[in-house]
Amino acid sequence: MIAAGNRPLICYSTPEFGLGDSTTPKLGFLKLPVSNCSGKGFGLHSDEARSSFSVKAGEGSKVSYVNGKADLIRESYDSINDSDGKSICQMSTIGNSTTDIVWHKCSVEKIDRQELLQQKGCVIWVTGLSGSGKSTLACALSRGLHSRGKLTYILDGDNVRHGLNRDLSFKAEDRAENIRRIGEVAKLFADAGVICIASLISPYRKDRDACRSLLPAGDFIEVFMNVPLQVCEARDPKGLYKLARAGKIKGFTGLDDPYEPPLNSEIVLQQKGSVCASPCEMADTVISYLEEKGYLNA
Numbered sequence: 177m178i179a180a181g182n183r184p185l186i187c188y189s190t191p192e193f194g195l196g197d198s199t200t201p202k203l204g205f206l207k208l209p210v211s212n213c214s215g216k217g218f219g220l221h222s223d224e225a226r227s228s229f230s231v232k233a234g235e236g237s238k239v240s241y242v243n244g245k246a247d248l249i250r251e252s253y254d255s256i257n258d259s260d261g262k263s264i265c266q267m268s269t270i271g272n273s274t275t276d277i278v279w280h281k282c283s284v285e286k287i288d289r290q291e292l293l294q295q296k297g298c299v300i301w302v303t304g305l306s307g308s309g310k311s312t313l314a315c316a317l318s319r320g321l322h323s324r325g326k327l328t329y330i331l332d333g334d335n336v337r338h339g340l341n342r343d344l345s346f347k348a349e350d351r352a353e354n355i356r357r358i359g360e361v362a363k364l365f366a367d368a369g370v371i372c373i374a375s376l377i378s379p380y381r382k383d384r385d386a387c388r389s390l391l392p393a394g395d396f397i398e399v400f401m402n403v404p405l406q407v408c409e410a411r412d413p414k415g416l417y418k419l420a421r422a423g424k425i426k427g428f429t430g431l432d433d434p435y436e437p438p439l440n441s442e443i444v445l446q447q448k449g450s451v452c453a454s455p456c457e458m459a460d461t462v463i464s465y466l467e468e469k470g471y472l473n474a
């Protein structure tokens with residue numbers, strides 16, 4: 177299925193697509209080669225797609241139509257006219273514009289979901305160097321809250337990079353996109369009423385702050401794993417620091433790539449002298465904070 181912005185495209189076709197007669201619009205799935213779904217364009221530029229067709233992008237009562245040649249829909253929709261000379265600029269929402277999208281409200285809201293769950297949705301954003309204990313804390317926290325009957329979900333940078341963010345590298349703009357996407361997903365979880373634990377290096381202050389700004393005040397709780405580089409490197413459970421020191425990984429955070437420590441995080445977890453609190457103790461610190469701020473009640 178093809179998506180137009182965040183709306184599905186429901187297609188009906190001329191007979192050569194084998195979806196029935198062309199005069200009666202039918203809902204169906206039009207299998208077209210799509211070579212680029214992420215950029216401005218649709219990517220319908222294969223020879224196989226050079227047939228006349230109609231595409232309908234709709235959600236509820238909002239519908240946009242395109243009638244034309246598939247190979248015309250490439251980069252810009254603003255300048256394309258259909259066979260009657262009518263502009264089909266509605267399709268410009270396929271890019272990154274949000275001007276033609278209307279928020280659809282539902283009578284079941286966040287407050288209702290929170291009531292059901294007896295908790296408040298929020299995002300606990302765990303940031304720190306590789307090896308600082310982010311994933312360990314996330315698990316301990318999830319376990320601790322679960323045992324109190326609270327619903328959590330972990331978005332771990334490593335794990336999300338196996339799926340949603342598998343197209344992203346570790347260069348600065350890809351890290352920013354990784355963080356942006358996880359921030360948006362975390363926001364959805366919080367809206368669902370879930371206590372979402374996002375655990376990723378997120379080295380840049382501006383990217384973390386952008387995620388904070390997606391949420392209502394107080395609902396973004398930044399936890400800084402303030403563990404010295406030497407400690408992280410000595411732990412090196414995946415052997416990545418060793419590889420980076422050997423020059424086999426370039427741009428490794430803390431070595432040859434920056435980490436900007438938070439300036440005002442809600443919680444800072446750090447060693448006392450040379451003693452590091454256990455993961456359970458750290459999780460308890462976060463749980464106490466949530467309790468105090470009322471996140472463990474509706």
Ligand SMILES: Nc1ncnc2c1ncn2[C@@H]1O[C@H](COP(=O)(O)OS(=O)(=O)O)[C@@H](OP(=O)(O)O)[C@H]1O
Nearest residue numbers: 306307333334346351354376377378379427428429
């Ligand atoms: N170049 C480089 N720099 C830092 N980390 C690297 C790199 N290459 C791979 N890894 C592994 O990827 C994990 C970090 O992914 P994140 O999504 O958390 O990173 S980021 O927020 O986009 O910076 C990180 O996982 P953690 O050790 O759990 O932090 C590493 O295992």
Ligand SMILES: Nc1ncnc2c1ncn2[C@@H]1O[C@H](COP(=O)(O)OP(=O)(O)O)[C@@H](O)[C@H]1O
Nearest residue numbers: 306307308309310311312411413452453454455
């Ligand atoms: N509080 C802690 N005290 C001692 N070791 C820890 C603690 N938290 C994590 N570790 C260890 O540090 C290493 C890195 O932890 P991990 O959670 O994978 O870090 P990150 O997700 O930040 O890369 C692991 O070997 C883990 O067992």
